[in-house]
Amino acid sequence: MKFKLLVGTALILSCLQVQARTMDAIQQSGTLKVGVPGDYAPLAYRNASGALEGYDIDMANALGKSLNLKVDFVITSWPTLSDDLAADKFDIAMGGVTETAKRKAEFGLTKPIVANGKIALASCSVAKELPDLEKIDQPKVKVVVNPGGTNQTFVDSHIKKAQIIRVKDNFDNLQALRDKTADIMVTDLIEGDYYQNKEPNVLCMATEKPFSGTESHKVYMVKKDNTKLLESINTWLQGETKSQLAKQWKIRE
Template identity: 40%
Template sequence: MRNLPALLLALMLALVPGAVRAGEALQRVETSGTLRIGLTGDYKPFSALGADGAFTGLDVDLGRALAASLGVRPVFVRTSWPTLGADLEAGRFDIAMGGVSVTEARAKVGLFSAPMMSDGKTPIALCANAARFQTLQQIDRKGVRLVVNPGGTNEAFARAHIHAATITVHPDNTTIFQEIVDGRADLMITDAIETRLQAKLHPELCAIHPDAPFDHAEKAYFMPKDAEMKAKVDAWLAGMRASGALKAAIVKWVE
């Protein structure tokens, strides 16, 4: 039975969560002429969803550039942090962009591109309170009110490190920083890049030691387990980095 090895490989792939045949995801993109890009639309500077239903942000620009490199049209699909992995497995999009952190749980259902940047969790609070929340020990005290958005790495970090302070889940990441401004929460712990931007958008808020975050994590693009598609994305990303286009896009949206 000369086809036995191929049959065994197919059976093994069927048992691997998120697995696809080699080149299958990339072929779908090329055949359809579209790259469906999953974005949450609630995480500036990576992606924001406007009242008109249009996405803007760093990874919107980069998503268009990636689609152009593949010779296809970008189509932006809304997803959410709690459903990101399930939406990928269900085939709702071809690649997730928009500030996705590399995690073990996500790696079980998909592949990550080479990192597009490194970042880490750090606090943001009213500038008047910045001195109070320099360390996790200062934050994790009774009476401190920490707000988090649901289902992503911010909530996971808070649950892992905060036990005495009160954690409140705010469902809308687009309005979560207003909770601090209005005094309903004391602080949030999120990615340093987000704290820098939100401090500019809300002058009352200060990013607390964003250059020295509590941890370090990589942000990358999240796609089906198709090594051929990953190779294409990695090659595009390497070219963007080498040409300076990646840095220019980051400067446009962050600095």
């Protein structure tokens, strides 16, 4: 009987441990858990030494400091991002989250962080030949895409004739362009700007303006019922940190 009672108690405690962390619980823990896929430069990515860096990494650390909390980064992925947040693996999702109707319905989204939209990033050798969606969606063109995010949604919805090469993650997308095993990848204006400046004559933006209808914003995402955390983040975003770090990382606001 005692054994059954102990097992029952352990199960109850286990259930309590997986409940959503409220703002009060976060503050009591002293740690803010931030989920990032870690493959989206210049927002959140691993540098040559393997350490996370980027605009959203700096933003997360600044947010944590303002709340007097230590920041613990949790690596997630685009296919599992929403499920991981719903399962309380972290308190806030950052690192390239696009505002969508589905995410807005299911989660709490912050005020816009950075203006954005979908563009085509290409191998520079073919960029000039692919200035619009009509030229891109041709049988001879190879479009590379990774699963789980809004880039895949765009490709699946708009690419009907071109060859689609599906790879594991965003790093593989970029490498395919460098290796010229693919011609273009659909990505965000933010990322296109970054890589065109970082790797001139290798990676070029084939489309300088976002595809029509794709204009969007990057946001941060929390659980729907975590209203105190969302309010705290939005209040903090009204300060100067967002603009200061955007200039530092050369990100268009």
